[in-house]
Amino acid sequence: MSKFTKKRGKASPAISTASLPDIIFMLLFFFMVVTVMRSSDRLVDVIVPEATELTKLEKKSLVNQIYIGKPKDQYRDIYGTSPRIQLNDKISDEDDIPIFLEKHKIKVPENQRSKITSSLRVDGEVTMGIVQDVKTALRKANQLKINYSTRPKAN
Numbered sequence: 001m002s003k004f005t006k007k008r009g010k011a012s013p014a015i016s017t018a019s020l021p022d023i024i025f026m027l028l029f030f031f032m033v034v035t036v037m038r039s040s041d042r043l044v045d046v047i048v049p050e051a052t053e054l055t056k057l058e059k060k061s062l063v064n065q066i067y068i069g070k071p072k073d074q075y076r077d078i079y080g081t082s083p084r085i086q087l088n089d090k091i092s093d094e095d096d097i098p099i100f101l102e103k104h105k106i107k108v109p110e111n112q113r114s115k116i117t118s119s120l121r122v123d124g125e126v127t128m129g130i131v132q133d134v135k136t137a138l139r140k141a142n143q144l145k146i147n148y149s150t151r152p153k154a155n
Contacts, residue, residue, distance in 0.1 A: 043079075044069035044086050049124040051150035062116050063147070064104050066097075068130055069123035083126045085134060097137040121149040 046069040057063055067086040071079040075091075084091045087100040105113055118138055122131055138146060 041089060042067060042072070042086065043075055043089075043091055044071055044084055044123070046121050046123045047125075048121055048150050050153040052153050054150065054152060057117060057119065057147060059115070062108060062112060064101065064116065064118045064143075065121060066118060066134060067121045068126055068134065069121075070125075083123070083130050085130070094133045094137040097134065098141040101138075101141050101143055115145075116143070117145040117147050118143050119147045119149050 044067050046067050068083060069086075070076075070081060070083055071091070079091055085093060085097075087096060092100070101116075101118075105116065108116060120131065120134065135146065138144075
């Protein structure tokens, strides 16, 4: 003598999957448009030396890349054959390093600014004179965390 009856035989309708491919292609298109492959083109040739004791940098967003090497073949008419410094997408000199560091520092949250590292990617054939000039400019700009990029030594 129950007053409540159970509803039997009523199942929920099937979910339509007709629009699923459209959603997948929209997501694929979104990620293709938003993804950045490389932030700067290299204008100098850099073949880094080999090393045995390597450590990997943790956060790439906290790293300044400074390239030092001879200009590539297509830029040798403009910049010559002597080693040059590349900051972002342009060939620069030591005087531009503090401005380069400040532009990067503005993009980083204030609590992580002390963790910014400058990574020097120096060609193995470059003399230490220009590297010492860059290190001096970094020191004057109060950028004391420096990393030398290398490749693992083959066995």
